[in-house]
Amino acid sequence: MKFAKVFQQVLKEDHIPAEWVSAAIQYKALKKCINRVVCELEEFGLERDILREFLDNPAADAAADGDSNGSSNSGDEVAPLIEYGFEHGLIPKLTVTLDPRSEAYARLERLPQIKSSRLSVTRLPDNSSDNSNARVKIEINLRSDNEFFNMLLTELDQLDQLRRQQETQLLGLINELSTVISSVVDPSQHSHHHHFSSSSMSAQQADMYVWREIFKEYIEANIFFSTAEADSGAHDAEHARRRLLFFAQKVMGDRHEVATMSFRQFEADLSVELDATPNQGSSGDGTELQPHAPPPIEEIDDEYVYRSSQGPYSKALGLLKRVKSAGINGNKASIENTNNNDNNDNKNNTNGKSNAVIAASPPSTQAAVSSKIRPSPNSLILRFKHPSSRPAFKSFWVLNHALLQALQFQTLNQTAITKILKKFDKQTALNSRHTFFPLISSSSAAESAVAAMSPSSSTSLITTTSGVAQYHPFVSSSLAKSICFVIAERLIPVTPQIDDFLCPICTSITYKPIRLDCTHIFCVRCLVLLQRAGEDRCPICRQNVVLDADERNLDHERLKFLKKHFPKETKAKQVETEKIIAKEQMDQLKSSGECIVM
Structure with missing residues (x-):
């Protein structure tokens, strides 16, 4: 099944809200616009096969190098160079550099006046004596590709608004x-509602x-x-x-x-x-x-x-x-x-x-x-x-x-954008996808793309202009991931998790928490055992702070918090501690000798 049908079917069957559907990428309309781009290119003699041949022709780079060094052979026809990029406002720009002796240039010259008026011709400087053979740079003002990207950007703006x-x-x-x-x-x-019962x-x-x-x-x-x-x-x-x-x-x-x-x-x-x-x-x-x-x-x-x-x-x-x-x-x-x-x-x-x-x-x-x-x-x-x-x-x-x-x-709309740009490149051979998508998906990626592809470079097949990038959050970041961070920050802490209040030694709740001078916290039972063993180094940071701890290191605010939010755990820890203390006292009595009843 073609993606256009799958796209509409998923929007319908996944119970997507109506206002979301109206803001979705209009995939079918964009496909029709691509067909108009293809027809307009053919009117200028730039069929897909010809464009692909120009783009894939390695002689283009050699010709550009030869021109920059002033060593181009005037007897050889210079291979054409195709450039397709975006100006400010993400306006597409198609530039063709041709040899005036080429068939492609002759075809453009034979265009009717209504077509040739949309061509901007610039003759490049040439160091050779015969200036008539200097290469010609022609900027072709297409209307349909501008319509295509304007439509796509408008839909992206709607998706950004929906995202907000x-x-x-x-x-x-x-x-x-x-x-x-x-x-x-x-x-x-x-305590603030006196009508409350114990239940x-x-x-x-x-x-x-x-x-x-x-x-x-x-x-x-x-x-x-x-x-x-x-x-x-x-x-x-x-x-x-x-x-x-x-x-x-x-x-x-x-x-x-x-x-x-x-x-x-x-x-x-x-x-x-x-x-x-x-x-x-x-x-x-x-x-x-x-x-x-x-x-x-x-x-x-x-x-x-x-x-x-x-x-x-x-x-x-x-x-x-x-x-x-x-x-x-x-x-x-x-x-x-x-x-x-x-x-x-x-x-x-x-x-x-x-x-x-x-x-x-x-x-x-x-x-x-x-x-x-x-x-x-x-x-x-x-x-x-x-x-x-x-x-x-x-x-x-x-x-x-x-x-x-x-x-x-x-995800569905991001896939639609990727596929429609891929279809645009396949039908027109203009290779817009590798430039357009980074420009709309990440401001940092756009700046990198601008720096990597200098507009003055005659060897670039795809060029950009500084300041072109537009940041569209719908395609650059995940709403679900962003909201999950907010949930973790505002909602989850409402009920504190016991894992955040465990003693690193006994791995049970830090009841009667002792905050050492190094700020690390342990339960009072584990700290007493460390002091009895003569261990002065903190088990975490190894600072000599354990033997200096006394009743002043008891964190009263944390103790109140633990009693409030973990009543079962603190009570169980207290009972366990009392049992250990009672057992130690009993062992001391036994070690002092047998009990004698007077």
Whole structure:
């Protein structure tokens, strides 16, 4: 299948939002424009085969060298030289240097006045006595190639504008998510709300651990890019999709086969777990559930793909704002009503199409849509106790789904640009791709290209002019990678990971952290053992600071932080330390002799 058909099919079948599709590269229109370029070149006698012969002719360089040295043989016809580059504003420029005795020059001279008026002829200086044989430099003002690159640059400007809109909306969603999740997982919030019960405080502590585990799985999934040696760098759209499903598999309790699970089927299952509610007769631990039927396919599209005029994540942002307006730490019923109203809006927006979709589906599809799926008891989602956590996770999923869609859309359009430039070069033999793409994709690469290809050089087949480069972020950087850095900076730290607070000696939490004068931190137990052994050097930097440490080196702020964010771990470390101290005291008693009861 030709790329033009594949391009349109992917835009349609991958549920790309309508405003994205309208901003996509108009591949078919650009192909038609290439045909006009070919026809215009042929009118000037520059057929593709002739241009390719000129470009591939090694005699061109020799002729140029001979001319610069003034040693060209006046009896020999000088081979033509073709130059195709870009001026300011990325305006294409075609220059042909010809011998006035050549057939190509004679053909250009025979052009009608309407054509010859678009030729700018410059006679190059010649050191020979016969100036009539001096080479002629002809600048051909093509109209169709200017139209082609203007159309391509206009579409790139539209894609850049769409990219900026996506960044603004995604950053807004990340900020809202950070605010909601921070309030959900912050145990100190109860002190500012006197109407809170002990169960609410317990819900926040429980959800803090759930969110920490979710973010840990998210970091380890390396969805959009990886820093691991075996898999370093940015991931393509298909790899990112598999990694996102792998993350979802971990969150949902390892009950899905990622290799065989479709994205839409997973989202149907995810909606079950997000909509499942604890049984009224349960103890509140979230293990007894009332599973809901997965929404019909049409509703899944509305709920998770969000093909709206405001982008695929606008609904998630609206959901978070409604949760905040209902009060993150307020009445649980009001937040649940917000979720129910959101679901009812989705059902009303389908206008009865859901039943028609089910009726028109094959029996297997109907069974999958109408059957009730019991959520996995190992699902992290079902461990949420705070009413705001599930809407927040739904928005977090939509954020990553939107990033995946943006990556797919960006990759698809970058491929379209590469292919259309390749087709332009194949049809015209003008070799524009190697100059044009670096100029629009990287400002540094453009400066390098300008420095490497001097306009004054007569031997360059492709030339550029200083200041030509235009920076287009859509083709020069990955939106998914940029947003992932923002997520790592603003969202992940909301629930600190325990790996960042481990003692480098015992590899457990640095409870009662001792900050040495070299600024390295160890738990008090490990530091005591070092001092008992008479070791004065820091295990990390080897400075003599260990024996100088005392109670003044206790980091009280860090201790308060650890107790607040890692209550289970600090308590377990305290119990472990007390057991070790008790064992040491018992061993000392035994070594002093047998116990005598008086």
